[in-house]
Amino acid sequence: MAKQYDVILVGAGSVGVPTAMALGALGVKTCVIDKMASPGQGENKHAIGGIRATHSDPGKIIACMRSIEIFSTWQQIHGDDIEWLKGGYLFPVYRKEEETLLKGFLPIQKKHGLNIDYVDADTVADVAPGINRQGLLGGTFSPDDGSASPLVTGSAFFRRAVATGHVDFYFNEMVMEIHRDKGRVCGVTTNKERYDAPVIIDAAGPFSRELGSLVEQDIPVFPDSHEGGVSEPVEPFFKAMLVDLRPAPGSRNYYFYQNAHGHIIFCITPDPPIVGIDKRETSQFLPQVAARMVNLLPRLKNVRVRRVWRGLYPMTPDGSPILGWNKEVTGLLHATGMCGQGYMLGPGLGEIIARMVTREVSPKDAVVIDEFSLYRDFGKEEGLK
Incomplete structure (x- = not known):
């Protein structure tokens, strides 16, 4: 029955x-x-x-703002330490293309209550100590975004x-x-x-x-695969998720942050997408993402990577x-x-x-x-x- x-x-x-x-x-x-x-x-x-309400469409902003409320108050309400870290999301800008793009999103983001602003290069450097200042124009920063342990x-x-x-x-x-x-x-x-x-x-x-x-x-x-990685723990020196939107050969954006335990956790968006359900790690990922991360934040050059992995994104058109x-x-x-x-x-x-x-x-x-x-x-x- x-x-x-x-x-x-x-x-x-x-x-x-x-x-x-x-x-x-x-x-x-x-x-x-x-x-x-x-x-x-x-x-x-x-x-x-990573947990952000910093999106460009109302639906995601609304849903993720509520998600952030749940993540950020979970320990207070339910007692579990889910490793919530309010570090914000930082999108550094080095080119006019990204500056125009990110500034164009601000009206809709602010309309739906997102705490976000375009900030100058000095503020970006304060949020991400040691960031590459050469050509840095500024960026957007949303301080209420954060991270937790999945x-x-x-x-x-x-x-x-x-x-x-x-x-x-x-x-x-x-x-x-x-x-x-x-x-x-x-x-x-x-x-x-x-x-x-x-x-x-x-x-x-x-x-x-x-x-x-x-x-x-x-x-x-339609699933496609993305790779991520984590470093050994090091003394905390930045909290924000850094998202670099500039494309490079073989990839689009990449992003990384330091979690509550000091690990640097990172990921990259391959271009073209790697369509399918193959979750075996590749030899291309680590050299590709590491070079970009170290160029953005040179202090990472001596940090050792602990492991990498590969998972599926369930993509829509x-x-x-x-x-x-x-x-x-x-x-x-x-x-x-x-x-x-x-x-x-x-x-x-x-x-x-x-x-x-x-x-x-x-x-x-x-x-x-x-x-x-x-x-x-x-x-x-x-x-x-």
Whole structure:
């Protein structure tokens, strides 16, 4: 006999776990299914931990500002030290192209309440001591952004979801069938069990296309791989996430910060994208990113790298998430395609998803939902992905 729930949530990662937590807090009986052995063992564990509301589109700004509230107050409210570090995000500028781009985003960012300004070169140097001053024009700085530990956060969110008494997690299970009755979802069958519910949430990330294919839906999520790395711990000397938007051969932007333990954590955006699900590390990544980092912040030249890794970004054609009800399959709700930003979007989006399920959507929620619609025109790209 099938187990009965209000909601079946597929995926216990950066979006799935905080969504389960939010649903549980509203008393929604929720079943979470994940093919891994524990929460956050898919792409969440590859996140580097950056959390910013510094985006160029309203939906991401709104969702991430709420996420920052949750991350920054978590220890005070719930007692878990998730290693939140309020260091801000710094976008240093060396070319007029980036200056024009970043200044152009300021009106929309400020309109939606983001604490951000364009600052001069001296201020940039104060935020990032030792930064290369040659050609430095200034930059944007958003001091309320920060970072936390994806591993510790995921465990804290998982425990909180379970503690609501309304959420059950089922690990080492893969959804094999999605059942429908008169066009509406009514349950799933995994490799182990059947679960019934009138709502199914797709939080499957890079594997959403496979999930959608079970109900003849082609969800435009295409995984590509990005590499990250971490150094040995060194004495803390900067807190901000440094994001250099200048392109270089083989890559676009790159970014790095120093976490609460003194580790330098870094990542780069390959160009062209490395499409597919291959997560083996490459020999190109470290020399490529290290040269760029040392050029920007020469003090890093003697820091030793501890390890590197490679994870998947569930990408959409325009670089923005997909959030909303499927119009062809009643009861199927998509929350996927976070394009590598699931960790920072997850808590804020999780609460919006919970309100979508309980039909309590706010006007701000509606802005996010409209922007991230599955049925939007995917031809427009976000300016600050």
